[in-house]
Amino acid sequence: MTGTALDAPGDDTGVSRRRPIVALVLTGGGARSAYQVGVLRALAQMLPRARNPFQIIIGTSAGAVSASVLAAQAHVWRHGVAGLERVWSNFRTEQVFYVDAPHMVRSGAHWILSLMSGGLVLSPPKSVLDTSPLRALLGREVDCGGIRRSILRGHLRACALCATSYASGQSVAFFDGLPQLGEWSRVQHVGRRADLTLDHIMASVAIPLLFAPMKLGGEYFGDGSMRQLNPLSSAIHLGADRLLIIGVSSQRGSGVDGERGAGMPTPGEVFGFMLDTLFTDQIYGDLEHIDRINQLVRAAPQTRAVRHIETFMIAPSVDPNEIAARHIADMPRGLRALLRVFGGRPEVSGQQLTSYLTFEAPYTRALIELGHRDAMQARTALMAFMSGEPLPSVVTSPGITQVT
Secondary structure, eight states: OOGGGGGOOOSTTOOOOOOOOEEEEEOOOGGGGHHHHHHHHHHHHHSOSSSOSOSEEEEETHHHHHHHHHHHTGGGHHHHHHHHHHHHHTOOGGGTSOOSHHHHHHHHHHHHHHHHTTTSSSOOOSOSSOOHHHHHHHHHHOOTHHHHHHHHTTSOSEEEEEEEETTTOOEEEEEEEOTTOOOEEETTEEEEEOOOOHHHHHHHTOOTTTSOOEEETTEEEEETTTTOSSTTHHHHHTTOSEEEEEOOSOTTOOSSOTTSOSSOOOHHHHHHHHHHIIIIIHHHHHHHHHHHHHHHHHHOTTOOSSOOOEEEEEOOSSOHHHHHHTTGGGSOHHHHHHHHHHHSOHHHHOHHHHHHHOOOHHHHHHHHHHHHHHHHHTHHHHHHHHHTOOOOSOOOSTTEEEEO
16 A cells, blocks of 8 residues: 555545545654654555644643644645654754753752752752753744644645643643634533644653753643543644554553563652553543443444544653663663662663653664664555555554544
8 A cells, every 4th residue: 555545535426535634643752752753654654645644632741742743844844754853863852951060069968958958948840850951952942932833834734742730630732723613611621722832842852850840821730641540632632533643652561561570669660650551541541431332332323522542652662661671781871870869870760751751862773763663564564554444354463553
């Protein structure tokens, strides 16, 4: 199958087949999000024409960064993918947060003085890490105004960046899109129309404790994964009937460490486990929910309250923890020191947390190559999914979850 199938006519009767509304859903994952860039690079090669295949783009946490780039360059989405690959292939940790000795010493001293004085001498720091370098990088690389232009020029139906309100506890999908798309309100989940800005991206990526919350309007927001009980619902509310989800956690990876003993996990291991839960568990739960709804639609096709949604999720065929373990030496000294504080030597017990925080080129390039390889192995199914054709009855590629 080729990219031309996206615009293929319908059957021999001459009736045009409606082009499916395909949404791209990019989950959170810190440095692991480099894997998503590899999958996108493969898709750009499979679909060589410049037309954007995703009418809706949803991003959460680190996925919000890539989502905003692709949405802003929807008219030349392959250029957007190339730009993402350029940045992720040459990443350095100091482009995301400060890890040099002076900053780490000042941060540590601030925490100690605050704790010892009960906050009287110094108020508690806003976060463990200072993400000023990330804001500067995104300011150079992301044209947020391009998202509105993509919508006005017909290259994009909608883009949503997800964050969590510390005031209301709700998961909020800030979206911009076609005029007919309305806001929504569900239990713990709302959709708000907004002119998407750099502040929305920074709010979405604000991992609790590690990164500082971002103020939007009168509320402070943090990482979009925190209260995201139904992470796929934003795309459905915006009109998608096919969801391509790119995850960052291996389906076979579970627990703190599958090969460790039964001893007490370190704080670093617990925090890494928390990030896995934050970025992954809700996605698989939502996929099961969609599967149950699809079964209902098939059993009662006259039902109008719900509609059939097809999903295709691709996730790493190799556990990113294993890849991170091979790149411990590439980490800056300051980051290695921080991980020792969290939970001992990173090469022994901190690989899970390391896999989320190592924004270093050798590691991110390895994840990009893995994503590219996984997507190319699933080429036939991916092309069928993108074109709206029936999917193969069985998909055997590793890391693939399919609900039809």
